[in-house]
Amino acid sequence: MSQKTDNQMLYKWDTIGHKKQLQQLEKEIAENNISHAYLFSGPKDVGIFRIARMFANILQCPNDLCHTCQDCKLIQSGSHPDMIVMTDNGETIKIDDVRDLIHKTNLTSYGKHRIILIENIERMPIEAQNSFLKTLEEPAGKTIFILTSNKINQVLPTIKSRVRRYSFYSVEDGVLKKYLQEKFGDNSDLDEIIQISQGRPGLAINLIKSPTILTEQRSIYNQIEFFLKKNNLSQKFMFVETLDQEPEQLELFFDAFSRYLRKLVYEYLSSDNHALKSRFTLEDIANLFESLEKTRYLIERNTNKKLALENFFLLTER
Ligand SMILES: [Zn+2]
Incomplete structure (x- = not known):
């Protein structure tokens, strides 16, 4: 058995937060109560796939x-014969990929288990999920599925009911800050980075390591502030065109916008005279927040991006 660390963890999970969930997983391992299928879900960038891998x-x-045996070494190099790992490469998992996977799970395994790790199972369209469901219902021998999802509402209920589920949440700001300080030392942008990350260590680390991402975040945030200050629909629509072409920018935009709205609410409640009080009531801000989430949801469901964003921006005009 590994040494107990001061966090009372049996294993070094090499992750931030999620103590409760990890302790529960450790309990299952200790009691040899392993399910044939798991689904770990929660927000992006909180380390879910990292935990699944571990x-x-x-x-x-x-x-x-142990990190030193043959199995550990093969896993580290990504060539373990009993591990099939499908990381999120941004592409859909097609029905043919699922068939291929089913074929692989039926081959004999070498070791204790054959483990299939799939990052973001929602990448499977409904028909692929349905076909995948059959392997979950009749798992081959020693196969264990470990699936993750950032968009649990896009996973079929029939899949959810056949797996052991773990929900993960964003990490507390204080925990995240302490971790980042210990790992990366002092950083004059740290408070801003914590604010942008909203409890997602993966994003915070990216922002620390790549100042260009931080700059991009700032610029989009300033752009939003500018847009909310006055009516200028044609400029807003031009901005929508640029977002439409770059999918990564879209996520940045949604994150920055919700951060900006949070700031507005905070200002509203804490001071009498903030810049946008004459333009928006607290209720307006709440409505914007709701519409922002709805727009994000619709776009995830493949609604016309441009149209959805333009509709949203109409609400920022007075
Ligand atoms: Zn080992």
């Missing part, structure tokens, strides 16, 4: 995650 590694290693 969990798979613990299950495969005969020495409780």
